[in-house]
Amino acid sequence: MDEDVVNISGVSADLTSSGIVLQSRVPICQSDLPLDWYQQPFKPYAEEYLALPDRTPEVVLPWLDSYVRPAVEHFGDSLLLLAHFYMGGEIVKLIERYGGAVSDSYALALQAARHPEKSVIVESAVHFMAETISILADDHQDVWITNPKSGCTMEMMAKDWMIDPVVDQLLDRYGDELLIIAYMNTSGRIKAISGRSGGAVCTSSNAQLVMQWALDQKSRILFVPDHHLGRNTAVGLGIPEERIHDLPSPVNDVGALQNLASIPGCLDAMDKATVINWGSFCGVHTVFTSDQVRHWQEQGWTVLVHPESPLEVVQAADGYGSTDFLWKRIMSAPEGSRLAIGTEGHFVRNAAEQSKSRGVQVRHLTDHAGSLHGAEGGCGCATMSRNDPPHLAGMLDLLRRGEAPEINRVLPGDVVDEASGVRERLDNEERDDLVRHARSALDRMIEITESNQRSD
Numbered sequence: 001m002d003e004d005v006v007n008i009s010g011v012s013a014d015l016t017s018s019g020i021v022l023q024s025r026v027p028i029c030q031s032d033l034p035l036d037w038y039q040q041p042f043k044p045y046a047e048e049y050l051a052l053p054d055r056t057p058e059v060v061l062p063w064l065d066s067y068v069r070p071a072v073e074h075f076g077d078s079l080l081l082l083a084h085f086y087m088g089g090e091i092v093k094l095i096e097r098y099g100g101a102v103s104d105s106y107a108l109a110l111q112a113a114r115h116p117e118k119s120v121i122v123e124s125a126v127h128f129m130a131e132t133i134s135i136l137a138d139d140h141q142d143v144w145i146t147n148p149k150s151g152c153t154m155e156m157m158a159k160d161w162m163i164d165p166v167v168d169q170l171l172d173r174y175g176d177e178l179l180i181i182a183y184m185n186t187s188g189r190i191k192a193i194s195g196r197s198g199g200a201v202c203t204s205s206n207a208q209l210v211m212q213w214a215l216d217q218k219s220r221i222l223f224v225p226d227h228h229l230g231r232n233t234a235v236g237l238g239i240p241e242e243r244i245h246d247l248p249s250p251v252n253d254v255g256a257l258q259n260l261a262s263i264p265g266c267l268d269a270m271d272k273a274t275v276i277n278w279g280s281f282c283g284v285h286t287v288f289t290s291d292q293v294r295h296w297q298e299q300g301w302t303v304l305v306h307p308e309s310p311l312e313v314v315q316a317a318d319g320y321g322s323t324d325f326l327w328k329r330i331m332s333a334p335e336g337s338r339l340a341i342g343t344e345g346h347f348v349r350n351a352a353e354q355s356k357s358r359g360v361q362v363r364h365l366t367d368h369a370g371s372l373h374g375a376e377g378g379c380g381c382a383t384m385s386r387n388d389p390p391h392l393a394g395m396l397d398l399l400r401r402g403e404a405p406e407i408n409r410v411l412p413g414d415v416v417d418e419a420s421g422v423r424e425r426l427d428n429e430e431r432d433d434l435v436r437h438a439r440s441a442l443d444r445m446i447e448i449t450e451s452n453q454r455s456d
């Protein structure tokens, strides 16, 4: 693996144009959601959208303009539209068209705090990203998500009621030795658990910096929730594999985690470990194999992957790094480059489309005949794609009319059931406590990241 292309210092809080360009006649939507997936206030927008004759920009944009432009004019400079790179092609292409920004989770998290003039922040991405923006937001800033049922499957495997009992057991056993790192892909409740332990949040772009900082403070780390990112980061810092322990997946037996002593060999393995990983993973990134990497390399392609992929994939690849790193590498690749990318499918499809005119070929890592997962363009983040054009049009129109559903407002500590849409909200005192601790973990991440950039 080419260490030069591992992303450590390329973390950026700035919003720059993604370079995505709408192309005539290229459909903007990959798949439509069934009508009964929309909340009642959004159904009229969905009905109109589903009745459009096709999904080309020539047809979709005039319809979208009729709702979005009046809202953009109504809110003026107070409105901030945000989307993540993993959104379906439709949203990433549209958000920038209306003056918004597409970015990775680190830059998204900072936008409310960096732009105090923005009091209406509308996010098209998964719920934890909107919640993180709301944790760092000021009281006068309202954060909205276009579809509150957009959860993250990795985060769903790391709810506070699963993690709290494990943290209690680890604190009983290791006391002050222990520090908790919460990956950005966690709820505010988990970020607050990290903050209470003196720990920090990390993203895939700064995980090595944060873990190194943590190891300088304490001798044992609990890394929550992605065990692949935890392992890849620890190995990248030179920690031997026998000193990295993955807890069992909560999918298999969440009950066993209530009593770690009941899991054969677990206490012994934890005692020997420097890094203990929670057992979550991302289904989008765990379909990758080292055979797929070699397939492309044998044909002269360069392979870049995201560090939520398994260790053997990261080690076989020519480089690995965060979403922002992958996007910048692709966009700056010289003419004639051939890049196979192991990450979320919508991201790769958008990158391939944008790179074609520069003479750069981009394919998804799974996109070849011999692959078990040979779906063209690779696996997309299905939950994130629940934010589609009807949700964007409806959210902005309902906000302009003062009729936005309360369920779409995101406050720190909110938990939304991704299937039923039922929301559990903390009372004011509980929320203040959560914000204090979650913010301390986020502030530590920001300080670690930015002080590293200052010393570069």
Ligand code: SF4
Pocket: 086, 126, 151, 152, 153, 154, 155, 185, 282, 283, 284, 285, 344, 381, 382, 383, 384
């Ligand atoms: S790609 Fe995976 S980790 Fe990222 S938001 Fe989607 S489910 Fe979560």
